Amino acid sequence: MQPRTSVAGLGPALLATLRRDLTVALRRRGDLVNPPAFFALVITLFPLGISPVPEQLAAIAPGLLWVAALLATQLSLDALFRSDHEDGSLEQLLLAPQPLAALVLAKVAVHWLLTGLPLALMAPLLGLLLSLPSGSYGVLAASLALGSATLGLIGAIGAALTVGLARGSVLLSLLVLPLTIPVLIFGSGAVQAAAMGGDVAPALAMLGAQLALALMLAPWAIAGALRISIHG
Amino acid sequence: MTFRLEARGLACERDDRWLFRDLDLGVGPGDVVRIEGPNGSGKTSLLKLLAGQLPLQAGELHWNGVSLRRARPAFLANLLYLGHAPGIKPALNALENLAWYQALHGESGSHRARLAALEVLGLAGFEEVPAAQLSAGQQRRIALARLTLSPRLLWILDEPFTAIDRQGVAALEDALWNHAAAGGAVLLTTHHELHARGALTRVDLSKAGD
Amino acid sequence: MWDVVHRLGSPRTFYTIAGRWQPWLWALAALLLGTGSVWALLFAPADYQQGDSFRILYVHVPAAILAQSCFVLMAVAGAIFLVWRIKLADMVATVIAPFGAAMTGVALFSGSVWGVPTWGTWWVWDARLTSMLIQLFLYLGVIALRGAFASRDGGARAASLLTLVGVINIPIIKYSVDWWNTLHQPATFTLTQRPAMPAEMWLPLAVMVLGFYAYFVALTLTRTRSEILRREGRKRWVLELGS
Structure with a gap:
């Protein structure tokens, strides 16, 4: 047996991780329904709690939709690394001779595909319930698609930091929610601008810039956080 | 060397x-x-x-x-490290678990090799059963199959x-x-x-x- | 250069040196805060618009400045701890966190009290106050995360990393809150932004800011020394101190 001096194949490793996470998630389909169901439920609560008057709802719809979507993504984050940690495969992921930042990026990508994207796609439907002005539906979906990717990246840092803790989920919200405020501001700002017939480009551009920054920095932070917290 | x-x-x-x-x-x-x-x-x-x-x-x-x-x-x-937890995903079957580990280490591996490794460990017939339905000992055996599969x-x-x-x-x-x-x-x-x-x-x- | 860093990084050396500086710093803090308070309360002229209520500024602004610098310092200490694993850096970060949170609280409270005569209400979603509130949550998160870990080293490293993530985010949060604020309340009157402050007004402010800093340094030295004793309580040099 000879010592191996180099490891080939980050590509196959990434692909395999994407496929594995997708397969696992699709086999536990029940969990996939939770974030969209939560999103829809929270939106249903607002007319009941505030008022069913369309004008009133329309005025606050962009913010409500964004806050509810943000909380729905938050809800699913706790599970991002937890089951992998419990069965020991997270430890093995950290021992793979591959850049960990790239591997966790693959995991976050699957998470976005299965929670962020569905939320973005169903948001226009819920916008309808809140009498969101026509013309802002596309922006709503686009801003959520962009923003939820950033939310997933930021949230994954918190999920990684709390993965070794028994009751990490409440703490996770405390850690992550303050960091998501810029995404919320520009996300709902874009929808508001669209609803009032204003220029949506600046807010969407800011969401894009945040995503770019998160893509550059968050994977390293997630990887570092996992190395720290996996051993409590 | x-x-x-x-x-x-x-x-x-x-x-x-x-x-x-x-x-x-x-x-x-x-x-x-x-x-x-x-x-x-x-x-x-x-x-x-x-x-x-x-x-x-x-x-x-x-x-x-x-x-x-x-x-x-x-x-x-x-290095091959096996910790307290076997690192076997319950939702995946033995073959899928092993294939992921091989890919993680940059190997493609063959289906036949995986079947053979599982057979050596007495897991013939359990290759396609989700690991969640296997006993703790069987799950650990899947992990041990990595010893022969990836030298x-x-x-x-x-x-x-x-x-x-x-x-x-x-x-x-x-x-x-x-x-x-x-x-x-x-x-x-x-x-x-x-x-x-x-x-x-x-x-x-x-x-x-x- | 490295020798100096590592020698200063030794808790024992720090304990001795900090012990020597400590009384002077406390005296300096008392002097500055005393002078500053008397000057600010009795001699500085009243504001032509706000009257005497503007004097809250002499507490609000130093507290807000300190709250921000504490977070940055905490991040610097965290980075030193993560990279060079100098335990003293983590002890300092541990000590700064609650102080920074308290200063954020003071800034929020004084801002809110100031809001009553200025805006006629206890709370306005003013850009500065909103950023402060978010920063308070960041502090609480760091403190909570540190406490949640069973092992001290794990908690220390996790808190350091979170502080670094936070410090990168603070400017982004500030920027986005400012953007949000101008979007919703164009051209409102903010508490501390004024065209030009005469020297009789800002000189006592400068003294107060320096006083707050002196107080912060003195308190940090004292509290870091007790943190050292708490953590190194079983080491021989500590036991010899008591005999």
Whole structure:
């Protein structure tokens, strides 16, 4: 047996991780329904709690939709690394001779595909319930698609930091929610601008810039956080 | 070409107490090293330190003479570490689990090789059953299949005999010694009495602290 | 250079040196805060618009400045701890966190009290106050995360990393809150932004800011020394101190 001096194949490793996470998630389909169901439920609560008057709802719809979507993504984050940690495969992921930042990026990508994207796609439907002005539906979906990717990246840092803790989920919200405020501001700002017939480009551009920054920095932070917290 | 993992002056502190310190250890071809000590003496911590999973609190680690900090990718490429948890995803079947591990290490591996490895461990007929429906011992056997499937020079095994029946224990013991005889190295903790078939190095942690 | 860093990084050296500086710093803090308070309360002229209520500024602004610098310092200490594993850096970060949170609280409270005469209400979603509130949550998160870990080292490293993530985010949060604020309340009157402050007004402010800093340094030295004793209580040099 000879010592191996180099490891080939980050590509196959990434692909395999994407496929594995997708397969696992699709086999536990029940969990996939939770974030969209939560999103829809929270939106249903607002007319009941505030008022069913369309004008009133329309005025606050962009913010409500964004806050509810943000909380729905938050809800699913706790599970991002937890089951992998419990069965020991997270430890093995950290021992793979591959850049960990790239591997966790693959995991976050699957998470976005299965929670962020569905939320973005169903948001226009819920916008309808809140009498969101026509013309802002596309922006709503686009801003959520962009923003939820950033939310997933930021949230994954918190999920990684709390993965070794028994009751990490409440703490996770405390850690992550303050960091998501810029995404919320520009996300709902874009929808508001669209609803009032204003220029949506600046807010969407800011969401894009945040995503770019998160893509550059968050994977390293997630990887570092996992190395720290996996051993409590 | 040979290999060597060299540890000098390792220490592990937990809550102001030294579990062990000034620990020197070298592992090379043919070595079987057993870490011994009562519960809580830092056996698992030592294995994790040696596998580069925990930050060093003191001392240094070298892989082939190069600090592990810099040689990390080369080191990990030659390491197979099995921890307390077997690392088997319950929602996936044995073949899928093994295929992911192979891909993670940059190998494509063949379906036939995976079937053969599972058969050796007595898992024939369970290849496509979701691991959630398998017993703890069977799950651990899937993890052990990685030993034959992905040949690695250095095995670090934390309690590998847990949950395994008597035949499995004998087979695993054979595998350990054969690995050493073939020029590999094994570092392990176990409460099981190993039948020494070669040079067995013992590292006792019970008196290594304060 | 490295020798100096590592020697200063030794808790024992720090304990001795900090012990020597400590009384002077406390005296300096008392002097500055005393002078500053008397000057600010009795001699500085009243504001032509806000009258005497503007004097809250002499507490609000130093507290807000300190709250921000504490977070940055905490991040610097965290980075030093993560990279060089100098335990003293983590002890300092541990000590700064609650102080920074308290200063954020003081800034929020004084801002809110100030809001009553200025805006006629206890709370306005003013850009500065909103950022402060978010920063308070960041502090609480760091403190909570540190406490949640069973092992001190794990908690220390996790808190350090979170602080670094936070410090990168603070400017982004500030920027986005400012953007949000101008979007919703164009050209409102903010508490501390005024065209030009005469020297009789800002000189006492400068003294107060320096006083707050002196107080912060003195308190940090004192508290870090007790943190050292708490953590190193079993080491021989500490035991010899008591004998």
